Amino acid sequence: TLGLEIPALCGIPPQETNASLWHSYLGVIVSRERQRMEHFQRAEDILLTLLESVHDREPRFLVDYARNLEALEFALCASEDAVTLEIPLRIDGDALRVLACQTRNSPARHPSELNTCCLEVCSPGTDLEDWTGVVDGMERGGGAGCLLPGKILQHLKELLVSAIVHCQRLFLLQPGDISAENLQEDAMELSLLIRGSWKSIRFDIVPVVRRQQEPLQLRRRQSDRGFPEGSLRKATEEAHFVPASPHCWRSSTHLPILKLLRGVDSLKGPRLDSLRLLDQLRDQDWGGQGGKGTLTFNHLKMVLLWSTELFPSPEDWQDLEGSVYRLLVILLRCLATQHLPHFLNPEENLFQGAGPDLASLYYKVESFAWDPQRFLRFHFGLHGFSGSWQADTETRALLQLPTKDASYWDTAYFDMLLSQFQVFRIQDNARLSAS
Secondary structure, three states: OOOEEEOOOOOOHHHHHHHHHHHHHHHHHHHHHHHHHHHHHHHHHHHHHHHHHHHHOOOOOOOOOEEEEHEEEEEEEEOOOEEEEEEEEEEHHHHEEEEOOOOOOOOOOHHHOOOEEEEOOOOOOOOOHHHHHOOOOOOOOOOOOOOOHHHHHHHHHHHHHHHHHHHOOOOOOOOOOOEEEEHHHHHHHHEEEEEEOOEEEEEEEEEEEEEEOOOOOOOOOOOOOOOOOOOHHHHOOEEEEEEHHHOOOEEOHHHHHHEEEEEEEHOOOOOOHHHHHHHHHHHHHHHHHHHOOOOOOOHHHHHHHHHHHHHOHHHHOOHHHHHHHHHHHHHHHHHHHHEEOOOOOOOOOOOOOOOHHHHHHHHHHHHHHHHHHOOOEOOOOOOOOOOOOOOOOOHHHHHOOOOOOOOOOOOOHHHHHHOOOOOOOOOOOHHHOOO
């Protein structure tokens, strides 16, 4: 494979050579983030100008200037994925009644849309009449009607088009700054292409209703194990409802997950660097043609959050190589069992329906785990991974142990996998005896 190996390290001891290779590969990834952030900030300035114009015309669409979480995600992700931008609505979410949403003759839906709801406006005179309507077949609530995502999306789409024309007339936007051609698509988000310097960034704009809720109390988690104290409570104290269909809403964990990611960033050790490195491999070596594949950056975010909980000791995160392997063993387990539980909703399998692609992906990830030096290089426009790999039968047997009672989803099991790859390196006596 034509590639640039980093670096040429003659005369350096093998252990130091290995560490330098990891850090040099990471160094190239990090060096590109500053330029990417400059592109993001320019595109964000254009978008905020547009949203301010929308707010002037319709004050119920609010402008949220705190976009550090979206910027963090954009900087970490190696591929040019769309940026999800939630637009808060000036609605008292706590005054709405949440009802089960079961419309008649509803088509088969994606698993993430199965747990949908209607948001009922309990009393008239709330300045929401043009956004409400009756939903057939829903649970009876007796209120003034339900908040309809379809009406809100249509209103926001019209305002965005009007704001683009207005801002161009006032020379607040330059020709080519924004492309609104995807606004005509019938989707649950409004997509805009915004020029960030020499490249355009896609923003998927989503209206969101925010509502206070009791922080999630997950049965498996009695404390913020591995996370900064109070971070889980802060991340989940507010429910975010986004459109699931023209009539129904669904709960979104997009921002809560990013808040947890920011909490991980405040901890010691190269945790986010591990995510950066694996996402570069995903984009360059583990995807299909053009880097597109089943594994996404969102999947890797979940893997990092699980690894933070399952490896709570700072001793696990002392060096880059060991940190990457904390994510790798969890990723390999999920690929082998074709089951990646959502961190905040563990009953949801994020790999559902992706079976055939996961089998081929598993071999690529395992080959990296056994021979990382083969992958720690950058390629000149060529797809990185090529050739065959003979999977290790003992490792595969360990990874495919039964999953029914989740007894193998714990630190001792993953410590055993780390030992299999010879990257355990833990001195804690309790964990040494357990593994």
